[in-house]
Amino acid sequence: MGSRGEDLDYYLELRRKMKEKKPEFLRHLWWKKAKFKNEPKWRKPKGIDNKMRLQLKGYPPVVKVGYRGPVVVRGLHPRGLIPVVVNTALELEKYDPGKHIVYIGGSVGLKKAIEIYKAAISQGFRVANPPRVTS
Structure with a gap:
């Protein structure tokens, strides 16, 4: 192929x-x-x-x-990226924006989730579960 x-x-x-x-x-x-x-x-x-x-x-x-x-895509996001759970903005440095998609950890509060989201977007990551901010 x-x-x-x-x-x-x-x-x-x-x-x-x-x-x-x-x-x-x-x-x-x-x-x-x-x-x-x-x-x-x-x-x-x-x-x-x-x-x-x-x-x-x-x-x-x-x-x-x-x-x-198929084994090749088992566990991957539908876009073909490897999902990673992130609990702090510093953890983003370990991953490559071209290969990984970010999930913000479920135990992370709204304030910290917004901080992680902004850091992820600025580094070029896709975020699968962006924080829901009500205005």
Whole structure:
């Protein structure tokens, strides 16, 4: 194939298409029990007579290896950048704006988040979760 950038774009597009086709995996009997509807999440079916575990026709799909994305882009941001969590403005010096995308840490307060955001933008970083400032 071509250069790394072209390969990366190809695999990012492939991952996006695969994600469109991937079903939403939900636990067995989520459609019957109200207590499961409130918390839609995956739980592996383990019952001896469980039809979903046996992968019978007419039952929801089970999580399998084949639904996983390409290794080249696994864990990357949709733009192809490596996500990094930053808690101080000084941490930005460790990273390259061309390769990394910044996520401001969840435990960082608004004042410090604005400071990190300004520093990141001035250094040429993309910030995935800019602070929400209400005026």
